[in-house]
Amino acid sequence: MANFKGHALPGSCFLLLGLCWSVMYPLRHCWRRRQPKGRQKLPLFFNRIDLTEGTLIIFLAFVGIMAEQFVPDGPHGHLYLRETKSWVKLMNWQHSTMYFFFGIWGIVKVLRFLFYFHVHMRPPLDTHIHSLLFVAVFGVAASTLLEVFMRDNILLELLRVSLTILQGSWFFQIGFVLYPLNGVQWDLQAHDNTMFVTMCFCWHLAVALLIVGINYWMGWCCVQRCAGKGGDIEIGMRKTSSSQKALLQDSDEE
Structure with a gap:
């Protein structure tokens, strides 16, 4: 107003x-x-x-x-x-x-x-495994914010994709730790389990980066192969056109 x-x-x-x-x-x-x-x-x-x-x-x-x-x-x-x-x-x-x-x-x-x-007043392992999830969430939010100012930046896009995969896989890890399918409960108070879960988070990140790297390489190979086929077709068309010109010239001379 x-x-x-x-x-x-x-x-x-x-x-x-x-x-x-x-x-x-x-x-x-x-x-x-x-x-x-x-x-x-x-x-x-x-x-x-x-x-x-x-x-x-x-x-x-x-x-x-x-x-x-x-x-x-x-x-x-x-x-x-x-x-x-x-x-x-x-x-x-x-x-x-x-x-x-x-x-x-x-x-x-x-x-x-x-x-x-x-996670308030929960066991240490429960709190820690949820706090690691915040790292992935914050990373996705930060990379998305940077993409607002740096459009079509492949590094930011791949970083966001990797952290999104990490966020998804870590939800599964939380489920396996807190609600194990085999029925064997984790000791949520043990410090060793907290250290192991931290290592698992790093492994999840490494796998996410590996997946994105492999997919990027496969995409690059597909583009190169398609570009190569297109080049062969173009070269073939050029050869055909040049041979046609030669035939036309021979017919004119005759």
Whole structure:
């Protein structure tokens, strides 16, 4: 909304968040300062605050989008009018887009809370094997982000493919460790099992890179073979045309 209300609404949102953070972050810092070394883990109260904060951000983003779209002079969900061949309230649509990405931030905060409690208070091996999955997930996200700025970069594409394969195979590894098909349960407290699982992660990565490398080589061979056949056909056509020219010249002389 290109008016006072349109600026007061996001201003109120940021003021509310800023005031909440001005209480939460000093409280969190002071609590950590008073804890002995080695016991810096935050209590459940602070994690619930993060969940509440993410939910609040999603709610504020939803209110902002609805306010931009469905005010009396808003676009009401219409972006383009065919009758007049013109855009509808692009200012409101831009503000709605800003609120939308603001809401994505809130969704990420809620998902982070869910991922944290997915392995919270679980045995060490269970926690560790899930934390290794985050490496593959972060790698895929980072390579995808770089591809936005570096289009058609084969190294980034192959890296993303390799990490995607790693992510898929590691899900199977998690299943085999936590829910073995042979019924023999792993010792989830043993440090040796944690070390072995870490080695398995490296082997999974090596196999993923090997698969991508083999597929790249096979693709290169196919392209070279197809290009070679095309070249032979082209050479044959050239020879035929040259022989035809020679015959025509001989016929003219006769």
